[in-house]
Amino acid sequence: MSVFEMSSKICIWKKVPGIASRFNDIIYLHPKALPCQNILVYFGGDVQDIEECMEWHADSKKYTEWSLENTARILSTNFPNKHVLVIRPSRIHDTGNASFSCFDNFVPSNEYGVPSFSPAFNALKHLQSLMTSSLQNLKIHNKDENLTDLINDKTKLTLMGFSKGSVVLNQFLHEFHDHLNNSDPDQEITNFIKLIESMWWLDSGHGGSRDTWITDKPILESFAKLKIDVHVHVTPYQVCDLHRPWIREEENQFCSILQSMEVPVKRMLHFSCKPRSLTLHFNVLKAIGKCMQ
Numbered sequence: 001m002s003v004f005e006m007s008s009k010i011c012i013w014k015k016v017p018g019i020a021s022r023f024n025d026i027i028y029l030h031p032k033a034l035p036c037q038n039i040l041v042y043f044g045g046d047v048q049d050i051e052e053c054m055e056w057h058a059d060s061k062k063y064t065e066w067s068l069e070n071t072a073r074i075l076s077t078n079f080p081n082k083h084v085l086v087i088r089p090s091r092i093h094d095t096g097n098a099s100f101s102c103f104d105n106f107v108p109s110n111e112y113g114v115p116s117f118s119p120a121f122n123a124l125k126h127l128q129s130l131m132t133s134s135l136q137n138l139k140i141h142n143k144d145e146n147l148t149d150l151i152n153d154k155t156k157l158t159l160m161g162f163s164k165g166s167v168v169l170n171q172f173l174h175e176f177h178d179h180l181n182n183s184d185p186d187q188e189i190t191n192f193i194k195l196i197e198s199m200w201w202l203d204s205g206h207g208g209s210r211d212t213w214i215t216d217k218p219i220l221e222s223f224a225k226l227k228i229d230v231h232v233h234v235t236p237y238q239v240c241d242l243h244r245p246w247i248r249e250e251e252n253q254f255c256s257i258l259q260s261m262e263v264p265v266k267r268m269l270h271f272s273c274k275p276r277s278l279t280l281h282f283n284v285l286k287a288i289g290k291c292m293q
Contacts, residue, residue, distance in 0.1 A: 032076060043103060047060050115211065119177065158198050162284070173222075198229035200233070215253040224258060
């Protein structure tokens with residue numbers, strides 16, 4: 001696992017080991033407020049990549065404002081009391097005209113990163129292992145003693161998926177359901193799930209024609225039992241796309257089903273008076289900061 005500094009605060013860690021044969025690059029930014037045991041894990045959307053890679057791509061270079069490094073900075077500003085871990089997709093599918101984020105290490109995906117959810121793909125175990133490796137890396141490269149016990153039973157974990165990155169959160173829902181209905185559950189995963197305080201779906205979307213949002217009632221019933229805070233932030237870019245009406249329909253079902261189970265979903269539509277825009281789609285990353293004030 002190699003490491004290089006992007007600035008006095010941001011690091012990019014290459015090939016961080018998770019479970020066997022799975023590796024991900026991770027962008028790390030320490031919290032503005034220390035000491036702190038809270039962690040935010042972010043999974044980004046199509047186009048988003050390390051800035052250096054985006055600069056070389058004819059289309060992506062127009063959106064370097066939303067590079068993974070800059071996104072880490074935005075998230076750190078929005079959540080100053082959290083360690084920020086941005087998980088880079090294990091594969092970027094480049095068509096020349098566009099790039100697609102593919103989180104193959106977390107959910108089985110096709111060429112363009114469209115998911116095929118599985119109840120037992122070990123995405124949770126992979127994330128747990130990535131976080132353990134990250135902590136080891138911090139101990140080696142940071143003398144701050146407050147990092148020694150970063151992950152313990154008092155850690156509060158926030159999971160966030162933006163656009164395509166939401167497929168990872170949806171995979172976690174499938175694994176929650178499988179885990180809770182397992183007669184012999186993995187105790188390490190049980191303890192890891194207990195650390196998850198909140199999950200944030202930000203303008204979810206992918207190239208498939210279904211399963212942008214999870215609407216399977218048994219899966220959501222299992223999720224509701226975990227008492228995890230649910231945040232949903234959407235923009236017209238996804239939920240007002242006339243060519244993909246299922247996104248709006250599924251998002252409505254997702255929120256409605258959880259609310260019927262007395263889950264207090266915190267849902268907000270941003271930029272509702274403005275036309276669909278890719279720029280405003282990305283801007284939801286900044287807009288959620290105002291909700292934290």
